[in-house]
Structure formats: structure tokens, C-alpha cells
Amino acid sequence: MLPLTQTRIRYLRRVDLPSVQPAPEVPASLESRQLLQGEREVLIRHGNEVYRLRHTRNDKLILTR
Numbered sequence: 839m840l841p842l843t844q845t846r847i848r849y850l851r852r853v854d855l856p857s858v859q860p861a862p863e864v865p866a867s868l869e870s871r872q873l874l875q876g877e878r879e880v881l882i883r884h885g886n887e888v889y890r891l892r893h894t895r896n897d898k899l900i901l902t903r
Contacts, residue, residue: 870899
């Protein structure tokens with residue numbers, strides 16, 4: 839085995855260590871209150887489509903096209 843010289847240590851760091859993967863991006867987060875603004879239903883336009891977001895009596899959200 840070769841002695842650990844400064845050159846060999848630098849080489850080991852570059853080659854033998856696993857590459858570090860970037861942390862995944864966290865998606866934006868909104869409160870449903872921000873979207874609904876006190877209403878039980880809002881329309882959301884996405885491209886050429888219109889979606890309906892409803893807040894039900896059972897405190898669920900339903901998104902329909």
C-alpha cells in the first residue's frame with residue numbers, strides 16, 4: 839500500500855468519496871384559507887381549464903374540473 843501523501847489524500851477525496859446530491863426542493867405551501875378567502879368554493883384557472891375547489895361540510899377539499 840502506498841503511503842498517504844498530500845497528493846494521494848487529495849486524490850482519495852476526489853475519487854473514493856460518494857458524490858453529494860443536492861437537497862430536493864421543497865414545494866411552496868399555502869393555507870387553504872389563503873385560497874378560499876372565507877368562501878366555500880373558488881374557481882381556479884389553469885391554462886385553458888377551469889377547476890372548482892370546494893370546502894365541504896366535512897372539512898374536506900374537493901378539486902374538480
